């Protein structure tokens with residue numbers, strides 16, 4: 546097994562990497578200049594480091610990126626700065642995910658698992674989720690006003706509508722945490738088919754390390770994968 550981790554320098558992506566290293570899984574990461582990533586990770590024999598920017602690769606470079614891998618975890622997200630939110634690339638997650646999926650479909654014979662880190666702010670359009678009218682209205686506005694919201698929506702919709710559930714090369718799962726918090730260890734968590742609380746008016750918490758742990762478990766456990774492939778699991782920290 547070899548896992549391509551996108552966004553490995555980020556707060557959740559780095560936790561995914563650590564979880565994979567802990568399980569002795571080989572990984573490939575792509576990091577841009579100035580990314581904050583520890584020497585411990587960069588020098589780890591299980592980690593292959595590609596220098597570059599995932600949003601600036603050409604078709605061939607995407608094909609090289611997926612070569613020898615059989616799974617992808619995408620934890621890309623816009624930096625929380627004015628430039629990160631409103632500057633280019635506006636569709637960082639969607640474009641990178643789509644390019645990776647196209648590279649998989651055009652080059653490899655293997656069946657890939659693709660796990661996308663998404664958000665409870667994105668609705669699962671296949672199951673008619675219960676949402677308050679006011680919440681739908683605000684999320685609709687945010688989609689127009691805040692580019693990362695549209696980006697996350699397009700990424701999830703790409704998996705649901707274009708990759709679908711019967712793709713010959715790609716199986717996928719889009720994991721949806723609520724408000725992210727940092728924690729040093731994996732704590733009990735709960736996973737649901739749909740939101741159980743309003744992301745805007747009664748948000749829950751999800752530790753990044755829990756998201757990372759669950760995403761890696763998805764890759765490692767056939768049973769869990771069978772349960773959640775083609776779906777958009779929502780993950781919350783268990784409340785005390």
Ligand SMILES: NC(=O)c1ccc[n+]([C@@H]2O[C@H](COP(=O)([O-])OP(=O)(O)OC[C@H]3O[C@@H](n4cnc5c(N)ncnc54)[C@H](OP(=O)(O)O)[C@@H]3O)[C@@H](O)[C@H]2O)c1
Pocket residue numbers: 551552553554555556557558577579580581598599600620621622623624625629633634637638662663664665693697721722723724725726753
């Ligand atoms: N905040 C929340 O409460 C919340 C809740 C649910 C879901 N989410 C979603 O969770 C995802 C990840 O969150 P996080 O906190 O782990 O993210 P993060 O720490 O900000 O990590 C973002 C990753 O994306 C990379 N990246 C950002 N801009 C880039 C660009 N222009 N080109 C190439 N790479 C770029 C970063 O690389 P560098 O290190 O090089 O910058 C980093 O590896 C996001 O999509 C977010 O929407 C957030």
